[in-house]
Amino acid sequence: MTVSDPEAIILERNLTITVTDDEAPELPTIVINEIRTDDVGVDDDEYVELYSAEADFDLTDIWLIVLGDFGVADTSGNVERAYSLNGSSATGNYFVIGSDNMLLATPDYPAGTNIFENGDSLTFLLVSGFTGAAGVDLDVDNDGTLDSTPWVSLLDAVSLVEPGDAPGTVGFGYAESLGFTNVLSANGFVPAYVFRNPNGTGDLIAGPFGDDVTPAIDSPGAENSGGGIDPPGPVNLELVGFTMDGSSGSLTVTGLGADIYVVESSTDLGQADAWAPLGNPASEVDNPDGSVSFNFVDPEAVGETKIFYRVAEAP
Numbered sequence: 001m002t003v004s005d006p007e008a009i010i011l012e013r014n015l016t017i018t019v020t021d022d023e024a025p026e027l028p029t030i031v032i033n034e035i036r037t038d039d040v041g042v043d044d045d046e047y048v049e050l051y052s053a054e055a056d057f058d059l060t061d062i063w064l065i066v067l068g069d070f071g072v073a074d075t076s077g078n079v080e081r082a083y084s085l086n087g088s089s090a091t092g093n094y095f096v097i098g099s100d101n102m103l104l105a106t107p108d109y110p111a112g113t114n115i116f117e118n119g120d121s122l123t124f125l126l127v128s129g130f131t132g133a134a135g136v137d138l139d140v141d142n143d144g145t146l147d148s149t150p151w152v153s154l155l156d157a158v159s160l161v162e163p164g165d166a167p168g169t170v171g172f173g174y175a176e177s178l179g180f181t182n183v184l185s186a187n188g189f190v191p192a193y194v195f196r197n198p199n200g201t202g203d204l205i206a207g208p209f210g211d212d213v214t215p216a217i218d219s220p221g222a223e224n225s226g227g228g229i230d231p232p233g234p235v236n237l238e239l240v241g242f243t244m245d246g247s248s249g250s251l252t253v254t255g256l257g258a259d260i261y262v263v264e265s266s267t268d269l270g271q272a273d274a275w276a277p278l279g280n281p282a283s284e285v286d287n288p289d290g291s292v293s294f295n296f297v298d299p300e301a302v303g304e305t306k307i308f309y310r311v312a313e314a315p
Helices: none
Strands: 031-036 047-051 062-068 078-084 094-098 122-128 153-160 181-183 193-197 203-206 238-245 248-254 261-266 283-286 292-297 308-313
Touching: 031 122, 031 153, 181 203, 248 308, 261 292
Parallel strands: 153 181
Antiparallel strands: 031 047, 031 193, 047 094, 062 078, 062 122, 122 153, 193 203, 238 248, 248 292, 261 308, 283 292
């Protein structure tokens, strides 16, 4: 800048000007593209994958926040994890926050071990300008609505929601109330794996846990492919009674029809421990009201902390 003084009345001076740039940096267009919170064994492959159509995106002032309940009833909305990605940037179109011991890929941001809680509702938030901290309760009255949102911008969110009615032992999913997606159970269990289909632009949907029947389709650090879990179709069977005393149990159902049925068991609803018929076949008793009771003895139940039973068509 040049200043002229035709009258020569401006004396020579030194001037120091301080300029403060308080304009917020432009945020990249990023989405949560894939999440794994549970896998077979010791959960080495837990991760969150971020995606942007703009390669080599910068993560200055970006945070990944995880809300849960710390495994305690009536404590939904607690900040279980708060990962600052400040100083990080993607190489290409993907950025993976994952377990130190990941086998599926090498994480761009190693986040420790056993990084996500299993079996409870979790909400994942991708935000900028986070001013909260891990351990802070954002839903103090546990009504399913966040009382505070300590961030400047919310880029993306998704909740993995356990079946049942919150609050109580079941936690809330908050993403839907924030304008994003709650992914519900398709198999009676909290979704352990969700992904966008099509990659980067589609809705977040539940994918397979991964077992001998339905292999996992995880692709951390690469393009998503494959299909989600089909929700269960309508059935005629209805459970109207269940009792268990030691190793002896009874399941009472209606709507059997003419098919042949057996009692099956699993310790985790068929995720790692596949449903299998009991070693001792159950006896059937026709009740006056038209229902049928399956009475059984299951020695495997002794010593188990949790075991599930179902009536299914005989293989």
